[in-house]
Amino acid sequence: MNDFKDKTVLITGGSRGIGKATALAFAEQGARVGINFKSNRKAAEETLAELSGKGHELFQFDISKKDAQRQLIDDVVSKFDQLDVSVNNAGISIEHDVVDDNLDHWISAFENTFQTNVFAAANLSFLAAQHMIKHRGGRIVSISSRGAFRGEPTKPAYGASKAALNAMSQSLAKKLAPHHIYVGVVAPGFTETDMATKTLTPIERENLLRESPFKRMAQPQEVAHAILFLASQKAAYASGSIIDVNGASYLRS
Structure with missing residues (x-):
């Protein structure tokens, strides 16, 4: 039995990297995929063209904005009449340092990181869950990071945001289980996406390869x-x- 045939899947940050790979995988299983992207329409259209099957759609929203979060879920449900799986993949990472940074940048890094990585994911999960409760079930999957557990000394807001995402997801899993809504988290290590690898120096790449x-x-x-x-x-x-x-x-133990 194919779990995803004729199901509707929303993926935030779905045009590149992990989001794109996830969109392709769901489409291959017969799902209708909604790809949310922020600004790079060219990349989004290229990903859309690669998806197997028909009925997929692009949704351009900056999910760090509250109004956009509500509009995204409304538009997905309006387009597909259902939302079966919501994947919180979009996230940001900002370099900042407790030793050498200034307070203004430190505050900005935390505020902006949490706005996308935690608050947007939380609000989209809430909105998706409201729809799923009415339609007797669904799935919510969020993308975290090993940084939630090992620490991120040059990106502490990123590590903290992913730890918060983990805790929120587990709280939702308890509360939503009676409504047949299942919540999970995937915590990758460094992933070889086009965007990520382009920013690496040879030394950084070698260090990452040694970690595994x-x-x-x-x-x-x-x-x-x-x-x-x-x-x-x-x-x-x-x-x-x-x-x-x-x-x-x-x-981790």
Whole structure:
């Protein structure tokens, strides 16, 4: 049985990287995919053209804005008449340093990071859940990071935001289970996306490769596989789980 045939899936930040790989994977399983993107229409249209099947749609919204969050869910439901899976993939990461930074930039880094990584994901989860409660079920999957557990010394707001996302998702998993809404988290390590790898220096790349005994980084498709598992019917009893996809680069007890 195909869990996703004729289901509707919304993916924030769905035009590139992990989001794109996830969109392709859901489409291959027969889902109708809604791709949310912020500004790069060219990349979004290229991803849309690569999706298997028909009926997919682009939704351009800056999800850090409250009005956009509500409008996105309204537009998805209006277009597809349903929302079965909501994937909170969009996120930002800002360099900042408690030793060498100034207070204004420190505050800005925390505010902007939490606005997208936590508040947007929380509000979109709330809005998606309201629809799913009325329609007797659904799946919410959020993309966290190993940084939530190991610490991010040059991006503390990022690590803190992902830890908050984990805790929120587990709280939702408890509350929404009676409504047949299952909530999960995928926590990747560094993933070899086009955007991420372009910013690496040779030394940074070598250091990242040394972190995993596999001597490589995660591929977006590997993260997408975990997302599809948590969104599947077979994973219902795994609600509240956080799946690490980091190539044993960070092991938590």
